[in-house]
Every structure is written in structure tokens, then in C-alpha cells.
Amino acid sequence: MSEKIVIPDLGSCTVPSPLRIDSHRSIESNFVHDAMYYRHPVEVGPGMDEATHLFEMAGARKELYFEPAKTKVAIVTCGGLCPGMNNVIRSVYLQLHYHYGVPAVLGIRCGYSGFSPEGSAPMWLNSEMVNDIHQRGGTLLGTSRGPVSPDIIVDFLERRGINVLLTVGGDGTQRGAHGVVEEIDRRKLKISVVGIPKTIDDDVHFVNRSFGYFTAIEKAKEVIDSAHVEAHCVHNGISIVKVMGRDSGFIAAGASLASQEVNFTLVPEVPFQLDGDRGLLAALHRRLLDRHHAVIVVAEGAGQHLLPPAEERDASGNLLHRDIGRFLRDKIKGHFAAQRLPVLIRYLDPSYYIRSVPASTVDSVLCDSFARHAVHAAMAGKTDMLIGLQHSVFIHVPIPMATKQRKRLSNAEWAAVVTATGQPDLF
């Protein structure tokens, strides 16, 4: 009834770990056995699936696959910016350098493009370089969107003698990493590829809470608070705040809960209609007549069915959404003009601001854990996996399993939003 999730590895572990986490008399062994599992899901009850998965628990292994002194590690950061990328780079370096004694950590520049011969030259990391980066937004290494042929990447790894590749990125990045693993297998190389999930939208499966998310909702909340002040201080003020969230409404939902000033939250998971008595425009109209101000938070991927089909994709291959924020603004403007109710509409799009700030305290601690657990897994020769986080337990998840679908708001999470906003069903 319980299925053990198998994590591929490069071979048996025979190198004793140099970590001294057993040397404190106060700590019993903190090494994690491969036979220790996290049972998923944690809930039991009527109507619930009896089947459970057992995931390997993340953590330092007593025996390693790679001999630290002879190991070369590369790290690459891909996709859109997200608070905490620098913290991850820093903790990866510190764990490898100071604790495992790995002599060489190579930073790939500007995403996967840094593997290609035309890309920027990679940089060897050192302590000086990473010392303060956790206090800055962005990524020391630079980033870019878009895939690069696994062939090119593995050529690079082979030529440079890299043993471990750590990929920091979202599901596109991790699917790319899986392609790299396949090419590595084809060439029968012994290179470990371990992913560190990075998604400001918080939509990677088996990752309960991804780093940067709380920083993002904290900043989004600040902007929503301003939007509320704007709407509240004029007669019939309407503020529309567009936030990130292509396929999942986690930021819209979390920021709405944090702010407690939002009247309508629109997310990709929950369709809504504009027109008709149950539609958004009618509900907004009622709200204005009643309270004379309103705040709308809309995730960038919400209400896509209302827009004419878009064909364009960004460099990562993500379908480019038509801009729901400006679409809503124009529809609302048109509605109230037609109804001759003077309103004052403010449109705020703080995405670039939100995602480029340094990580908050809680995210800093989270980044540190993700990074160190990825290093532990890689040194033990695990591969084709990423670090998951289920209910505050860090686990190993096969990349194909994690990237099969995206995480979406649960019923309970959406119900909390509906409770906080008091919004009616808009469909």
C-alpha cells in the first residue's frame, strides 16, 4: 500500500563523510539513512486515498559517492529572478568549501546559456565573492530564460571535468536538467545532477513552500496596502494590483490573506466571468455603491479564457499571457463610463520590484536548508532528483515526478481567501 519512491544514484557510497556533525557530544548522529522515509500524504480519513508514497528524507549521508578533495561542482541559476537565489549560491559554496572540503565550485553565467561556447565565461567561486551576496537581490551568476541542448551542456561538463551539477530553477529548468541526465546516461558518465526548485509562483509539485515566496507576498502586501490607501482616499476609488502567478494563484492568495484589505482576488485556478449578475463587474458595482472603494488583486494567469488566444511564448517556452491586468482596467473603465458612475481607477504592476529584493529572514533560513540538502544529496551520488519540502520535511523527489504537473491552490487555501475577501462566487 506504501510505494517507495526510488531515487537514481551513480553507485554505492564508500567515501566516509568529512562532516563533523557527530563530534558534538550533545548531538546523537545526525546522519540520515537512505532507509528513512517521509510518508505522504500525512492525512488519513474517509474517502481519502489509502495509497501512500514513501520519499527518501534529505540530509547528510555518512558515506559519500564522491571523494570531496577530487570533486568539481558547477552551479547554474535559470529563469526569472526570485528572492534568495544569492543565498542559495552562498550556502552551496559554504557547505561545499568549508564542510566537505570540495576545492572547486564553478559558477555558470546567465543560466543555461553560460554552457554554450558563445555564452559568458564561467567564474570560480571563492569566499570573498559570496561573502555578502545574501544581502542583495538577484543572482551573482546572472540568469536567462530558454533551453540549451543537453549535448552542449554535457560537452561542457565533460571538458571541465565537472562531477556535480546543481540546477537552480523552476520546472522548465528542471526538465532541462532531466534532459542533461539522459545525455549523461547515454555517455555513461558519472555526473550527478541535483535540482534546487526556484519558483516565486510557488507552483512546483512536492515543494510545500518554495524560497522567495514569503518575501514576495510581504512586498506584494506593501503594494496592496498602498493600493488600498489610493482607493480609500478618493470617492469611488478602484485599485487593481497585478501580481505574479502564471498557472497558480499562490502569491495573489497569500498577499490577500496577509493584507486583509482585498475585496476581490482573481486566480488562474478559479474561473470568473465579467458580465451578468454574478459577474465581476456587477459585484464590483454593488461594492462601490455600498462602500465607495474597492481593491482587486489579480494573478497574471487569471481569467485567460476572457482574452483572445495568445500565441506568443517567452524564451523559456512559457505561453505569454495577454495582459489580464490592463484588460480588466479597460473593461471596468468602460463599464462605469457606460453606467455614468464616476470612478477613479489605479493600476499597479509591481512584479519587477517584488522579485528583485533580498530574501526576508524566513526565506533566508529556507534557502540555506535547500542549498545544503542539495549538496548532501549530490555528494552521495544521487541524481535526476530535486529537493522537495513536504510539511517542513525535506525530501528527495525524482525530477520527472516533480515536473509532471504544477502545484495549484488547494480547496482549503482558496476557502481562506474567500473568507478574507468576502467575495461572492463570480461564475
Add this chain to the structure above:
Amino acid sequence: MSEKIVIPDLGSCTVPSPLRIDSHRSIESNFVHDAMYYRHPVEVGPGMDEATHLFEMAGARKELYFEPAKTKVAIVTCGGLCPGMNNVIRSVYLQLHYHYGVPAVLGIRCGYSGFSPEGSAPMWLNSEMVNDIHQRGGTLLGTSRGPVSPDIIVDFLERRGINVLLTVGGDGTQRGAHGVVEEIDRRKLKISVVGIPKTIDDDVHFVNRSFGYFTAIEKAKEVIDSAHVEAHCVHNGISIVKVMGRDSGFIAAGASLASQEVNFTLVPEVPFQLDGDRGLLAALHRRLLDRHHAVIVVAEGAGQHLLPPAEERDASGNLLHRDIGRFLRDKIKGHFAAQRLPVLIRYLDPSYYIRSVPASTVDSVLCDSFARHAVHAAMAGKTDMLIGLQHSVFIHVPIPMATKQRKRLSNAEWAAVVTATGQPDLF
């Protein structure tokens, strides 16, 4: 092999819930059945206890024990200040008033002392009153330490016709609440008592993360950063920061991880010695010769074995610790004076600053959940229980089970600290 944890209740639930969380077509039922359980622990592996506990999951019930329109609720906040108390009061009120339609919510003033005839008169809460309080530190209701006879409290509840008592406080407060339940039972009354765990030390059992904790470590981190600047900018600078944590080192540990600038973290769970080659003074001496500055973070309950026995207790009955911070400062001063190594020692004790700030974004969301879950449980007639949080699942925990012992740093948590500080074993 799995033991179901039984939660006492006042009788069967026959009143349909007025919550409209099923009215959104987009949401399947979000009501929680009593037959839904959280399985504890979530880890399985060799050498681990096979026995598991099944805890009732928190959440709104479809049938209530109390008829909302006839229900009177009292809420009391006790013990030391903690970021988020006002958020809890506000969400309790909003959930009761707007969602359940409970007409009367009574705020008890200044902790349990507000139940006694000599205490400050209680206040009926209203929307105006709680509107902005989540943006302020402290508690609208005031607080105090120390028990009040259950007899006096139940007299008050009976006289005022209170049906539900919500107690916001730490384990002392909750033990007091259990006493109240016993007196209620003795008098065969139908009053529900539900606890909301409040502990800035984060030491309540079955509460993975208590509200206010992340706010506290964020502020503690800021102070530690200043302490590091102080130590770093002079020759042989030593900064000592004392933080809260009477029996558990969670704040010291979390703030050290967040800051990444701490060289020695001292917690109640891990004894250390001052003298001898393995002692703190020798390790500090070596650090100064090597790097010329050092930061020490010490939890208030650390190293108590080094101090002469104290007899005093505070008004809550907590044993008053001798001040380990000043003790350390004096010992360090003495050591380097004797060794004729000029040092500059800064001592910082930011406790009152840290605990009185408004809740951060992540804690705001957490407070909201604790508060609403407590209301759900109470309206369903549950009693003698508090809201627990295990691995991000909110559960019902019997008060006696939760207050039997205090939560302490796990091996893994302590190992993370030791990795971040690089400190040797000091015993």
C-alpha cells in the same frame, strides 16, 4: 498501532454551520470531518517507533454544538508579549462576528486577573475596535502573568453567561485553562475552553511553529547584525547578545541561522563549560587571536548549571534564571584582563524590543489560521484542547498532552546551528 487521540466535547453537534464555504462552485466541500486525522510522526525508518498517533484535523465543522446567535464568547491573552496577539484577537472577532454571526465577544482585560472582581472591567469587542490592531504590537486586551483560581474564573463565566472561552497563552496559561475545564466539569456546565498556543520561545509541544517566532528571529537578527558590526569595527571586539528562551533555544538557534554572523550560540538544551581547554573561554580566546572579533548569542536559559541556584520565580511561577548574559560578560572580561589581552565587550539585551513589534507577514497569516481554527473547534463544542500545528497541518491536541513537557531543539536543528557557527563542542 495507531492511537486515535480523543478530544473531549460538550455533546453532539446538531446546529448547521452558517459558514458559506461551500457556496463557491469552485470549491468542493471544505468542511472537515472529525474522522479526518493527521498521522504523527510522518517519518518512518529503522529504529523509529512504530507507534503513531492520529490527531483530529482542525477546520470548520458542518454541524455545530452552539447556536451562533445565542453564543457568548470570551477571549483572554496571558503571559509575556508576543508579536501577533492582536492579529489573533482580530481574526477571532472577525470569524465569530462576520462568518458565524456570533453577537457577543467579550475581551478579558490584563490576563487571568481580568476575571477577578478587582481586575479591570472586560470590554465588548466591536469592528471599529479591532480594525487596525493587527498593525500594532502588544495586545489590545492587556496581559499579566500569574494564575487566578479556576473558581473565580468559572464564577465569572457563569455570571456572564459565557459559552466559549478562548485562552491565548503559553503552557502555564493552558495548564490554567485545563484547571478551568475541571471546574466547569465539576459544575456540569456546558462551556467550551479552547487554547491558542502563544510562545515566543516556540517551545509548546505539538506546535511546530508558533506565531511570533519568525517576527522575533527577524528582529533578533537585526540586533545580531548590529552586534557583529560593533565587534568587527574595533580590535578584539566581542559582542554578546542575550535573547529569549528559558527552556528551549529556538530563538537563539533561528536568529543565528538567519544572521550567519554568529560564532558561538549557547542554548539551554546543550550544556557548555567555561573553563578548560574545551571550554568557551579558551575557544573564544583562540577565535580572537585568529580573527580579532567574535559574536556570542546566548539564550536566557543557557548555562544555568554555571550559576548559583536561584530561588525566585516570576508571577507566572516560572523559575527566574540568574542573568547568564551579564554573568558571561563578567567572566569574559575577567578572563581577558587576567590574560592581558585588551578586548572591547558589548552586551546587548533586546528582549523587550523584539517581542513588542507588530507581527511580520508570515506570522500574520499564521495568527489568522490559529485564530480561525480555534473558533471552529469551539463552535463545534470541543473543549480542553488547543490548536496544534504539525508539519503545516493544524490539529486538535488535548491540553494535558500539549503541556506535559516543553518542545526542545532537535538534533537536526542543533546540527544546523553548529554548521552555521562553526563552533566546537564546548563540554
Add this chain to the structure above:
Amino acid sequence: MSEKIVIPDLGSCTVPSPLRIDSHRSIESNFVHDAMYYRHPVEVGPGMDEATHLFEMAGARKELYFEPAKTKVAIVTCGGLCPGMNNVIRSVYLQLHYHYGVPAVLGIRCGYSGFSPEGSAPMWLNSEMVNDIHQRGGTLLGTSRGPVSPDIIVDFLERRGINVLLTVGGDGTQRGAHGVVEEIDRRKLKISVVGIPKTIDDDVHFVNRSFGYFTAIEKAKEVIDSAHVEAHCVHNGISIVKVMGRDSGFIAAGASLASQEVNFTLVPEVPFQLDGDRGLLAALHRRLLDRHHAVIVVAEGAGQHLLPPAEERDASGNLLHRDIGRFLRDKIKGHFAAQRLPVLIRYLDPSYYIRSVPASTVDSVLCDSFARHAVHAAMAGKTDMLIGLQHSVFIHVPIPMATKQRKRLSNAEWAAVVTATGQPDLF
């Protein structure tokens, strides 16, 4: 050679001030005589105008024109939001209520529109109401743009028996106030009208530093820092940040100085050209080839000569500028597309976010001073004036003198920007 600037008043002052600022033995008299002047300008030197102006110094007068117990005061806030409006309202109320003992302070709702019979009803202020408003952005009273006939306003004042009108707003608002004074004079009424200058653009003449400005540049700096991270973390990233500043570049200049990460600052005072070897596009191109990223900060009123003439005006009658930010973005995009140099452009427009936040500490103190000095002037029967601030001395300035022209960046201020950005002359 020194011209005394005459401030109109309603008549001689015969009522002794109730302020007890002389009661502290430690303070010599802090009352200000009308014969105390501030000499402007403060600089002397070759080629400088020998003529100086002597301005009345602001401050409490020992004798008042109005008897406090019989005085009714109205306060109105107009125009766009600005950090600190609530602080001003609060300090005006506290000074009038607690220190002068004025019994009635009327808050006009939503700008001048609140004087008209169709506007929202005014509200009597009380201590409860203003208690915490300084911690919130926006204005308790609401605001709006646009003039209302002086006739309607003076009708209102007469009907309500108002003795003092305090107008919080920019030069449009203060010109409106001057019209009110003329109507008051026509009707031979004894109503004092005193302005409190509010301009987030910091462009009111004889106001060295207006409240909200430092808060605005602090927030603008945060957004610019994010813009810098966005540009820096990709190859050939260009970030464009549009900030407020219709006729003066103070916010663009101040935020650029504070951030130290800006490469091109564009302000209304300094024309620039796009094309040609000296133009912005060529300079930006050179910067990209050299450093691969660039940050541009542009005031909304910059480069208007480049745009086709706009005809529209906002409700206050301000000429609506075509959007220079999006214009620049499109021109830059076109340039690099034509040159086949791939760039990544981010456009940020944080105006609504910046202006709606609570006042920072330094602005809080400034608001408090402006508010109290306005009350002092009005109680002494001064009228048709606003509170000026020259080189940290608060003064009385006749409204017509203050609204004749707008303040603009000085040479020295612009030179500091040019030094910080290193930008060439772009014309």
C-alpha cells in the same frame, strides 16, 4: 536694500495665548515676535543680488486674534496623495484641541469638493479618530482634484461659522485658497486662511523641503535598487523607472543620489535629445557595450518636447503629459532592434506605491512642525499666507508670492546628480 514681506492679518491681537510654553523655567520665552525676520537669501558674494527679503518667522504668538474657546477651525486636504497628510491632520488637531483649547475642528471630506452641497458631509474630528492615523498612508479626510467656486466655499464657511480655514495642498490648492481670501474680503468677513504646502514633487517656492519628499525618495530608491538588480542580472539589461515630477526633477534627482546605481537621470529642467551622437540612445548604446546593463530614471515631466503636444488636463487643470516612460521604452526597444543588439528592457512605474505609504521618521517630524506653525499663524489672525521653510527656518509667505512660479532644481543640485550618475551632456 532689505524688503520686509508683509503678511495680511485680520486685525490686532488682543487675546493672550493659553500656551504654557513659558512655564518651564528651563525655557526662556519661546513666543515669536512679528518683528523677528528671516533674511533671504543667506548667501552673499560677487555677482549676487544685493537685495534681500525679510520674512516673518513662524511660531507661537503671545497675543492671539481669535479667542480659542469660541473658534471653529476647518481643515481640507486636496490633490494627489503624499506621505504625511495624516500626520498634518493629527498635529493640527492636537495643537488646536490640547494646547489652544479650540473646541471644534471640522474635517472637510475629499478636497474642495467637500464644501459643495453635493459633496460628502464633513466630519468633526476627535482624539479617538486621529489617534493612530500618523501610522497610515493617505488622508483620513479623503482628497480630490479640481477647484470649487470660492463663492460656494465661503458660503459654507459662513453658514458653519468657521473662523479659520487650513488648506493642505500644492500650488493649485493654494491659488484656490487665495481666491477664497478674496471672496472673504469682498464679504468683509473675519476668516483666516492659512496654507500648508503639500507637494510630493517638492516644487513649491519658498519651501526648501516639503513633507513627504524624503519618504518618496526612500521608496523610489528601493524600487530603483530592484530595477538595478533586474538590469544587472541579465545580459544587456535596461531598466527604466518613471517617478513623479511634472515640472521639477527633485524626486528623480534625490532618488538617484540616494541609490547611487543610476546611469541616466532625466528631469524636466534639463532638455535632452534622443538621436545623434550626443543623444540618449547613443550614450545608452555605449554604456551597454561597455558594462552590459543600465538604469534610467525619468521624471514624468522630462523630455516633453520630444512628445507630440498633449491637450488634455487633469481635474486640477494640470496639463496631462504624454507618458514619457513608455515613449522612452518604445524608442529604446526600436533602437536596439534596428541595431540587432539583443537587450532586455524592464519598465517600472511605482508612483502610486510611493506616494501612499506612511511618512518616514524625518517626514513625521517635519509634518508636525508645518502643522503647528500653521495653527499658530491662524490663531494670530494671519491670512492669505502659507508656511514656508527656508534653510530649516519656518517662515510666513504670502500665497501669491509662493504660487507665482514653481521651484526647480538648482545648478548645484543638478551638478550633484551628474556627478553621481556620470552621465554626459545629452543635448
Add this chain to the structure above:
Amino acid sequence: MSEKIVIPDLGSCTVPSPLRIDSHRSIESNFVHDAMYYRHPVEVGPGMDEATHLFEMAGARKELYFEPAKTKVAIVTCGGLCPGMNNVIRSVYLQLHYHYGVPAVLGIRCGYSGFSPEGSAPMWLNSEMVNDIHQRGGTLLGTSRGPVSPDIIVDFLERRGINVLLTVGGDGTQRGAHGVVEEIDRRKLKISVVGIPKTIDDDVHFVNRSFGYFTAIEKAKEVIDSAHVEAHCVHNGISIVKVMGRDSGFIAAGASLASQEVNFTLVPEVPFQLDGDRGLLAALHRRLLDRHHAVIVVAEGAGQHLLPPAEERDASGNLLHRDIGRFLRDKIKGHFAAQRLPVLIRYLDPSYYIRSVPASTVDSVLCDSFARHAVHAAMAGKTDMLIGLQHSVFIHVPIPMATKQRKRLSNAEWAAVVTATGQPDLF
């Protein structure tokens, strides 16, 4: 009637400035002539001194004394930490390196002690080194208290071929700098010594607002807000906050004004008594009976007459005050114990926290100006002077004139505090 204040210089200026601040067609010349003066004071009125001083205005000179390419500059930071020291170091370096083209800037380590042969070796500054330091508290160079013989310092300057010495520090530091000038004169050397006033207490004469002050009161305000919450949330809570201010109460006054929650502000300038009907204890007692909570802010140098005479001095020679904060706490505790009124006293001493944070936005801009003006003055061969700031005009002030006495709170400043706190005369 107007006395021109003469600034010593090393000789006539014959080297043309390399600054290109005239190259922007939009800017008329921004060079400052020595014949441009700031007139002090700026107020005129009955009973005011007719005598005025004319101070040289700070700013870039068209002709320099030193040839930039051959100039060596040393910079030293002394005394207690203060927000903004790193900003000053950075702007000094950037101005010298990028704008003047000075090839060598030497950072002296740990205050004046870095000049002595036993001190830490100095460091040559470079762009990499100073790049991000403005985002960190403290000083890159380190600091220390205490004088070093001018002989030793001038030996160092001579041996290293230093042409300009910039001294960042308070009046003790600047008196030391004057001693260095005297020794330089004695040896007939051509070395310029220019001071940059650094005083978190804001007490240097002719410096209206010193850098770090606003950052300090912002942080002090945060702590006072917590102290207020602590006092307010219990019955008869009293919070005492001790802030910096040995001889002047600027921080206590500014933080009290910013917070608006303080009931008693105690400063060195204004004596108070503890006992008797007019004393602090009686006033506090009345406050508690009336409102049941109170906040006291006390500057470290207040009420020294109440303490037994102290003899100790710190390493800078500053008289060490007995601790007025703990003294007050004990006296208040004793008073209410004797009166059998139960109170809860919280004592907060946030000094080390406050002074070690990074500079706020407004202070960042201020630091930049102080630093660049000091460089301008030094390059023009001015010496034995510091940069003053009067009413937002930067001026040259002879060191002996600036260090003759300390700046103290003016009547108007103290009256504002008394208005905000509502406290009675306590003497």
C-alpha cells in the same frame, strides 16, 4: 558688523580643476568662489545680536592647490560608531578617484591608533573594496577611541608622503586633528587636514544636522514604540529607554518628537529633580494614577547632578557618566515599592543597536555631501577646518571655532518636546 571667518590654506591655487561640472550646457558654472559667503545667523529682530559672521561656502573650486595625479590622501575614522561612516569613506574615495583622478587613497585602520607603528597596517582603497560598503553599518576601516601623539601621526604622514588627511570624527577627533595641523606647521610641511564631523549625538557646533542622526532617531523611535507597547499592555507599566547624548539631548528630543508616545523626556540641558511635589517621581505617580502607563526617555548625560561624582574617563578622555538609566529605574522601583503601588518596569538600552545600522536614505545623501565637500576643500589646500552645515548650506569652519563648545538643544527645540510630551517643569 560682519566678520569674515578666515580659513587657513597652504598657498595659492594654480592647478586647474579636472572636474567637468561645467561641461553640461544645462548648468552654469557650479564652481564656488572663495568670495562667496554664508551669513550667520539668518534671523534678525529686536534683541538679537547685530553681529554676523560670514563663512566661506563649501564646494568645488575652479583652481586647486594640489595636482591630483601627484596627490596622496589618507582617511581615518575615529570614536564611536555612527550610521554613515561607510558612506563617507565611499564617497570620499569615489570623488577622489573618479572625479579628481587622485591615484592613491590610504585607509588608516582603527582610528588614530592606526598611525602608530604598533597599530594595524593601513590599506590602499580600491573601487571593489568600497563598492557596497554604504549598505553596511560600521566602518570599513575600523575605529578606536583615544588620542595618539601628533608627532607620531605627522611622522607617518611624512614617511608615506601623504598630502591630505581627512579626519572623520567628533570634537575629540577634530581637536586631535588641530594638534596635527600645529605639528605640520612646526615642521613647515604642506599637508592639508580637513575634518568631517561625525557625532551621533548631533552636538558639533556649526553643524545643524550631522550624518547618522536621523537614522539614529528612526531606530530609537522603533525601540520607543516597543517600550510604549510594553508599558501600555500591562497595568501600571513603566518603560524607561536610555538613548545616547552625553552633553546634548538631540537624540532623546528627536526620537520623542518622532514617536509621539513619550511622557517624560530627560536631557542634559535641562536639570530635573526626583523628589518633591514638582519632581519626576511625583509627576510619574500622578501619570500612573491617571493613565496607568508611562514612557520615559532619558539621554545618557541627563540628571548627572543626581549621581555621585564619577571619576572614570573612557579611552577618548570623555568623562564616563554614572548610568542614569539604571539609577532612575532603581529610584522609581523604590518609590512605588514604598508607596505600595504595584508597577511593572521595563528598562531598554538600545544604544549599540542604534548606532551600528546602515545609514537611512536621508543620511546617505547627507554623507555624500559632507564627503565630497571635504574633498573639494582639501584639494584647494584648505586646512585646519571642518565641513559645517548651517541651515542646509555647507560651509568651512575653522576647527578651533567648531570645537570650542558643544551644540545644545535650543529653546524652540526643547519647547517642541515639552509640547509633544505634555510633561510639566520638573525642577
